Amino acid sequence: MDARALLGLYDPADTTDWGPIRAAQMQAGSQLALFMLGANVIGAAMVALLLANLVPQWQLASWGALVAAVALAVAFRRLQVRNRTSVTATLAHVRDTVLDGIALGAVWSIPAFAFSQTAGSEAALGLWIILSLLMTASAVAMAALPLASIVFIAIVGGSVTLVQALSGSPVPAAAAALFTALLILGTFRGGKALVVIRANEMGLAERDETVSLLLREFEEDSGDWLWEIDSQRRVVRANPRFAVSIGADPKTINGTPFLQLLAGPTWEAGNFAAGLRDLAEKLKARETFRDLLLPVYVDGEERWWEMSASPRYDERGAFCGFRGVGSDVTEARRSADKINKMARYDTLTGLPNRLMIQETLAKAISDADKWNSRCGFMMIDLDRFKAVNDTLGHPIGDRLLGRVAERLQQLCTPNETVGRLGGDEFAVVVRDASDSAAMEQLAFRIIEHISKPYEVDQNTLYIGASVGVAIGPRDGRTAEMLIRSADLALYRSKDAGGGVFHAYEPKLHVAAEERRVLEIALREAVDKGEMHLTYQPVVDAGTGRLTGFEALLRWTHPEFGNVSPAKFIPLAEDARLIAPIGEWVLRSACQEAARWDDTVRVAVNVSAEQLHNPAFAKFVAQALTQSGLPPQRLELEVTESVFMHEGTMAVKVLEKILDMGVRLSLDDFGTGYSSLGYLSRTRFSSIKIDRSFVQGASKGEQEAIAIIRAVVALAQSLGMATTAEGVETEEEHHLVQALGCSKVQGYYFGRPLPVNEARALAIRGPGGAIAAA
Known part of the structure; x- marks a missing residue:
């Protein structure tokens, strides 16, 4: 106190x-x-x-x-x-x-x-x-x-x-x-x-006042009542509240069979509810019971009663009936049903949610195991749905999800249950999946129907669907295992570009386990010193003089050996590890380039995730300051995917970096969405032509030659240089030189070099041409 x-x-x-x-x-x-x-x-x-x-x-x-x-x-x-x-x-x-x-x-x-x-x-x-x-x-x-x-x-x-x-x-x-x-x-x-x-x-x-109020309220509003029956199960001394609750006159129900009174219109048909049968068994066995739930029809309306009672015996020990209490719990039952439905149904689409889908799938697996049959599970992920949310907003996206749910319900028969797992993921439980061809046809129909255009609020929307299929109990003997198998199959469909379905195969689990182990190792790779950089020369197309290097990340694991960047870079992006790894790459490349000749530049690849972090510009400034590398000797390479994200954060970050004097290069131009808009809005210093066009041009493909000429003309008109990647032969070198490319990069002039060899080459500077490999 x-x-x-x-x-x-x-x-x-x-x-x-x-x-x-x-x-x-x-x-x-x-x-x-x-x-x-x-x-x-x-x-x-x-x-x-x-x-x-x-x-x-x-x-x-x-x-x-x-x-x-x-x-x-x-x-x-x-x-x-x-x-x-x-x-x-x-x-x-x-x-x-x-x-x-x-x-x-x-x-x-x-x-x-x-x-x-x-x-x-x-x-x-x-x-x-x-x-x-x-x-x-x-x-x-x-x-x-x-x-x-x-x-x-x-x-x-x-x-x-x-x-x-x-x-x-x-x-x-x-x-x-x-x-x-x-x-x-x-x-x-x-x-x-x-x-x-x-x-x-x-x-x-x-407290006394509260109890008094509660008792008064109970007496006035309570739906509880007392009831009593004799040894022949007939109503005796009918309580007025009980009579009113059953919709009868208290004077007329005395002597009426208790079970007949509760059964109402179902008494003649004999179609009794399970709760009434349980009550009859308790009365017959003369057992005490408590909170027995049973349905009762009053004036044609179904009500739910909760009954409790104990047997009565006279002074001589002879059974003389039951005395108990009943209460109308209809509203509580309805509330419980409503809560149960909310817990098992998706509020947006009205479909079963993840919890009910798991329960339905568990029941299907149990029945399949019991009857030696098969059940199926499909996971459905919508393609390009995020673009709808990003461009038109979540209200339009929510209405689109409702339309997708309607189409899925139309496709399903009583043999299937469709539900929404969350976000843009749906699922279908197939109780009897003995017919493999029918499962494939259902998957194709789902993809076909979902991919048809939608009209939502005067917007014509196009999305697609990817499907993963698993069969139980072959691909999983529990609901969790079968969902995991279907998820792996769906992941494969997404990797294939979407719009397709794949069935689960055991090798997918092996690949997933390998990916999991690799991700764990990747999280510790930088701290353990397993990462290192190699540097591939970039030379002048006309003179062959060294102009700079591109820093390339390599990973050598003590158990897995040399892990391909094509494998660990996408893994780092999915695991949200690309930002810390990218910062290490940028810091290491700047420290190394500071030792080179003053005219030799270093190019570092930057991910979209890094550029969408407002603090990245400050990190670039710190890396330059700590290493002593002049900003004009650093070139950041970005891909077109950076500009495909919603918002302008990446552009703002790039503008801050360009204001420092850092150069900017557009990598893999022509392989993505290739919008000319961001070329004019962003101050690129060079455009890199993907190696696929260089190889195609060397084979005489007119489309590839035309694309290279168009890119060179565009770059020249905007005051940008062009770098041809993947030049591996003398013929390819002469070809890209003739097409007007200003710089060349590829095995013809040098493979990615270890740091010592690159340093020795860079210290010599651009004074002489690099000998062809």
Whole structure:
């Protein structure tokens, strides 16, 4: 308990209502107001008698009158606020009582200072005894108001202690101080006890009131009733509430068979509910039952009742029927059904959700195992759905998901259950999948129907679907295993470009396990020093002079050996590891390039994930500063996929990097979406022509030659250089040179070199041509 709140100095912000508690303090104080008045008057009279022959009479009379006046004023104040604080009291009411303590303490400290010097030792001892008794009486009478009592005791006791100390009596002074401290402590504990008692009384009263309200509400609104049947299971002494609940007249249902009354219209047909059959068995066995749920038809409406009862026996031990209680739990049942449906059905599409799909699949696997048949599971992922959300917004995407759900429901027969797993993933449980051809046809129909155009809010939308199929129990003997198998098959469909379906094969699990192990190793590759960079020369197409290197990442694992970048780079992107690995590459490449000739540049590939991080520009600046590499000697290579993401964050980051003086190159131009818009908006210094076009041109493919000429013309018109990748022969070199490419990169001029060889070549600078390989 907060001591400040107890003393009336602070109003705590808790759940306790201190108003009634303070009122109890004030009422207790007012009840003992006359007692305190009497104590003061009697104490003053005793002091006057004690000092009658030692102190002038006029002094004692004046002091006694002052004590009486102050005591009367205090008593009057206590009694005056009695009505105003009968229910609640404020902090001000409690704080004002400190004035009472100060006034009484001041008048009772006068004898200690004024009369003790003239009195003898015996009279002084008597005076201290009277003051001690008065302080004790105050601790008792004013304990309900601890602030006033503590102030009074502290003033009087302090006066006694001070006088004793000044008179050269340290032991009595210490005793008086200790006595005062003990009285103050006792006063505080007494006040605290009063507050605790009052708080408990308030809590009990509030609880009693709550219970009374609940009982009253139960009596008025409760749907519970009593029922009683005899040994022949006939209703006896029908409770009026029970009769009303069953829709019958209490006077007419006495003697009616209990089960017939509950069965209602189903009695004649004999089509009883399972709950009614359970009730009949309990009655027949004369067993006690509790919370037995059964459906009852009242005025043509199905209601749900919960029944409990115990058998009754007479004095001789003979069975004489049942007595029990029933309650209408229809609303609770409906709420439970609604909650159960919400827990098992998707609110957006109305389809079964992941939980119900798993339960349905588990049942299908159990039946297939029981009847030695097969069941099937399909996982469906929508292709290009994210583009709809990104461009038109989530409300359009949600309506599109509803349309997809409708088409899937139209395709499914009673043999299939379709549901939504979440996001843009759907699933189909096939109870009987014995016909493999039918499973394939269903997968094709799903892809075909989902891929048809949709009209949503005056928007024509095109999406596709990828499907993964697993057969149980062959591909998994539990729902979790079968879902995992279908997920692996779906992953293969997505890797194939989407719009297709694949069935699960055991090798997919091997590949997934290999991928998992590889991902674990990749997370530690940089820290363990397994990553290193190689540098492939980039030369001038006309002179063959070295212009720079492209930094290429390589991974050598102690167990797996050299892991192909085509395998671990996509894995790093999926596992969100490309950003920390890319930062290590950029930092290492800058530190190495700072040792080269001042004219040799280094090119570093940057992922879309890095460029969509606003802090990447700051990291580039730190890498340049820490390495000492001039910004114009760093070239960042990006692919067209960077500009396919929603938003302009990548463009903003690139602008900050370009403002530093860093060069920018567009890699693999022509293999992606190839928009001319971002070429004009972004300050590229060069365009890299993919090796597939170079190889195609060397074979005489006119399309590849035309593409290279178009890219060169476009780059020249925009003031950009062109770099032909993958040049491996002298003929290819002469061809790209004739087509106008300004720089060349490929095995013809050099494979990716270890750092020492690249450093030796770079330190020589571009002074001479690189010999052809």
